[in-house]
Amino acid sequence: MKIYQQQLHLKERKRGFHLITSEILQALPQLSEIKTGICQVFIQHTSASLTINENADPTVRKDFETYFNKAVPENDPDYLHDDEGPDDMPAHLKAAMLGSSVMIPIRNGRFALGTWQGVYLCEHRNYGGQRSLVITAWGE
Amino acid sequence: MKIYQQQLHLKERKRGFHLITSEILQALPQLSEIKTGICQVFIQHTSASLTINENADPTVRKDFETYFNKAVPENDPDYLHDDEGPDDMPAHLKAAMLGSSVMIPIRNGRFALGTWQGVYLCEHRNYGGQRSLVITAWGE
């Protein structure tokens, strides 16, 4: 069994949902050496998250932003943690709902994703800055 | 360390939440050869998802359907992605909230689930068709 680990620094994205599948693949060329395995992608932040969803129609990613802004409102007077601005506490909550990592099976040196699946960076802050990922893949 | 991977095609289920623990176990007979390990179950779709929850009272699964239909409404006029019907965009959102994979520890050749835990297929479309899973288990 082999294991590979790589850090990936993503350039700053605007608030919203962004496809990053190809950046992950480029960061891990050793993937091709794994016949059967798993790849974990982990984000080292608490106000951005990762999920897997549709990789084709960009309106899906826009609707994600619309929906989560309604489901997790800014400026709720009950929030206690509000020093860093109205987008801060909702960003933490959205990050927990979507999750800090995705796990993708590997088959024959490739991601065994469905036809319509891609990895999203979910940027929940207005100015989130660069985001750091840790990519770990193992298998044989 | 051993690793096993298996594809499983689930028959079409109606919209809602369905227990599939026993189907997963049947698809992976090699599980019994792993003393200490992990099993990942991954769904290759963006409008259905997987989660772990109560395996006993079927009303829990009905309440899941009721709750998520309220929390992620159909026919929101703000949705841009609506060509495939009113259940489409909510299905993508529910899938992201619940997740595309579950990870179950293995101990002595069995799933180390709690007494009340089972794996749910969460079918978010009215007519989702067959669903494909990739099951990967590793350990020693």
Add this chain to the structure above:
Amino acid sequence: MKIYQQQLHLKERKRGFHLITSEILQALPQLSEIKTGICQVFIQHTSASLTINENADPTVRKDFETYFNKAVPENDPDYLHDDEGPDDMPAHLKAAMLGSSVMIPIRNGRFALGTWQGVYLCEHRNYGGQRSLVITAWGE
């Protein structure tokens, strides 16, 4: 490749969100023997969950409790599963939204968490009792 697995029984916590990173680390001293790997923490319950979020300001954890109580209301007359009290069905729903496990990359014998990341036990019941975790770490 090595793999270690450990059960951890957490003492009863009150309803809310609690940092448990240090308890996990104490339960798995073998972590220091893994240079590159992954640690999975799994909760064997369906009315409590695990997530990763901010480890510093305690008001973040209070706002998590406030938000999830609004997003998943008690006493919805549409719930069918209500024999165990008003906090029961919401607990199952919150647990599914947040998830039954977290996966943390390991680098040089330590968790490769971001500066502000910690592991939360999310206790969704009023009287949840002790909670059992299964901690599994693998790598080389």
